[in-house]
Amino acid sequence: MGAKTPYYDKHVEAGARIVDFGGWDMPLHYGSQKEEHHAVRQGAGVFDVSHMTIVDLGGERARDFLRHLVANDVGKLKDYGKALYTCMLNDAGGVIDDLIIYYLSDTRYRMVVNAATREKDLAWIREQAKAFDVEVVERSELAMIAVQGPRARALAAPCIDAEYREAALGLKPFYGMEAGEWFVARTGYTGEDGWEIVMPAADAHAVWDRLLAAGVAPCGLGARDTLRLEAAMNLYGSDMDETISPLDAGLAWTVAWEPAERAFVGRSAIEALRNSPDRQRFVGLLLEDKGVLRNHQRVVVDGVGEGEITSGGFSPTIGRSIALARVPAGDYDRVQVDVRGKLLNARIVKTPFVRNGQVRIDV
Amino acid sequence: MSELPGDLLFTNDHEWLRREADGSVTIGITDHAATALGDLVYVELPEVDQDVDAGGEMAVVESVKAASDVYAPVAGRVAAVNEDLSDDPEKINADPYGDGWIVRMALADGLDESELMTPDAYQQVLDELDD
Secondary structure, three states: OOEOOOOHHHHHHOOOEEEEEOOEEEEEEOOOHHHHHHHHHHOOEEEEOOOOEEEEEEOOOHHHHHHHHEOOOHHHOOOOOEEEEEEEEOOOOOEEEEEEEEEEEOOEEEEEEOOOOHHHHHHHHHHHHHHHOOEEEEOOOEEEEEEEOOOHHHHHHHHOOHHHHHHHHOOOOOEEEEEOOEEEEOOOOOOOOEEEEEEEHHHHHHHHHHHHHOOOEEOOHHHHHHHHHHOOOOOEOOOEOOOOOHHHOOOHHHOOOOOOOOOOOOHHHHHHHHOOOOOOEEEEEEEOOOOOOOOOOEEEEOOOEEEEEEEEEEEOOOOEEEEEEEEOOOOOOEEEEEEOOEEEEEEEEOOOOEEOOEEOOOO | OOOOOOOEEEOOOOEEEEEOOOOOEEEEEOHHHHHHHOOEEEEEOOOOOOEEOOOOEEEEEEEOOOEEEEEOOOOEEEEEEOOHHHHOOOHHHHOOOOOOOOEEEEEOOOOOHHHOEOHHHHHHHHHHHHO
16 A cells, blocks of 8 residues: 555546555556547546655755756746756766756745655755755645646636636746646646646545546546657656766756856766767657567667667557667667567657647658 | 356466367457456467467567566467457457457367366456455
8 A cells, every 4th residue: 555645536436547656556547548648639638646746945045056956957947937847967967857847936946856756856955955055845735637638728727716717828838837825837748738736635636526527537647658658758767767867868958058167966977978979869769560669678770789768668649659769879760679589670750759639750 | 347258267367268169269368357458559469370388478468558478378279360459459458258369279188177267266366356
C-alpha cells in the first residue's frame, strides 16, 4: 500500500487499475489506455498528477538562488506567471531532475518536480538554498490535475472560480496564475493544449466529478506515457538521469549559456562536453517493420556503432512503434534495432512525432 | 470477470487450450492475462509447421505497456496461426477464448491433462490472485 492522492477514491470509483508509481498508488488506466490516449488527442482527458512535488521558494535572493541551482536561466523570466522548463544538474553535469519553475516575482517562485525524485530533490534544493537564505516549502497538502486536449480548457473553465475564469482562459501557453487558493497554468505533458490546476485537497473530489460529468475522460499513467512519447517530451529516469548530461538527452535547448558569468551547478562539466566533436545524437525513431520498440533495446548503426532506446513504445495516434534513442555521432537516418534477437529497420525522424492532434512525421 | 468457458483447460501461465475434434489443440491467453497486459498492439506469431517444445516460446504478445512471451503448454507442431491478429491484435482483448485464439498445434504426444487445470481449478487460482 502506497501513498494516496486526494483523488484516490475517485480513481477506484472510476474503475482504475491501480499500480505503484514511486511509492504512490496511482491509476494506470481505467479500462483502455488507448481510448484514454485518443480522448486527449481528440477531446479532453484529466490526469491526477498530485503525486508530483510542488515546492514554493521565497526570499530576497530567490532569483539568485535559482540562477545558481538550475541550468536554464530564471533571469529570462520577467512576466508574472511565466514558466521555465529546466534541468537541475549535479556537479558532474548529470541531471538530478527536470522541472518547471513559475515566476511569481523576483522573490517568489513555484517549482514542480518529479514524484520519484522527491526526496533527493528536496535534500539537494535545501542544501543549495542554505547559502542564499531562501525559504523552501513543500506543498504536499495540495492536489493537482492536468486537464489536456483540444477541448480541455473549454470543459474545465466552469470549474474555475468566476472571479478568475476569464483571466485563466486568457493565459498564454506556458504561463500560470494564482487564482485564490488555486493555481492554473497552461502547461502539460501531452503535446496538447490544456491546463495544469493546483487546488486545495478539499476541492479535489468536487472538481473531479464536475470534469467527468462534463465529458472529460479520466486518464491514467499509461496514456500519460504514450502521449508524452508522441510529443517527444523526455521522461526522467528513462531518457536522462544523474549519469546523463542534458546535452546527451536532447535538452541542450534548456541550457542557458549566456550570460557566460552565470556559474550554475554543473556548468563547467557540461561546458567541457559542449564542443566535443563525437557527441552522441538524441533522436526520434519510427519503426518501419512490425513490432514494438522498448526501453533499453540496442540500436545498431551499420558501420558507425551502437546506441540505445531510452523510451520506446507503441504510438496509438500513428499506429506504429516510435522511440527516443541515444545513438552515435554521424550523418545517417537508417538504423536497426535489436528487438528480442531480431534486427528490425527503423528510421530517424524529426520530433515531435505528434503535436496538437496532428501526426508531424512522414509515415 | 466473465465466466470461464467449460470446454477449456488452463495453465499457471494464464494460457488456455481447447481440444479440437481432429486431435489438435487451440491455444490462447486468458481474459485475465489479456486484461493485465492492457490493449494489445502487436502479436508475433510462430511459423506454421514449426516444432515447439513444451515450455518453449511460442508467440509474443505486446501491449501498449509491455511485451510478454506465450509459452507452449505442450510439445507439438504449429498447425495454424491466427493471421487476423497481425492486423487486429485487440481481438485478444475483445474475445480471448474465441476470435482471439493464437495458435493451433498438432500434438507430439498425447495431452497430459494432469499438467493442466480445469475451469474450476483455474478460477480458484484467479480468486486467490484477487485476495
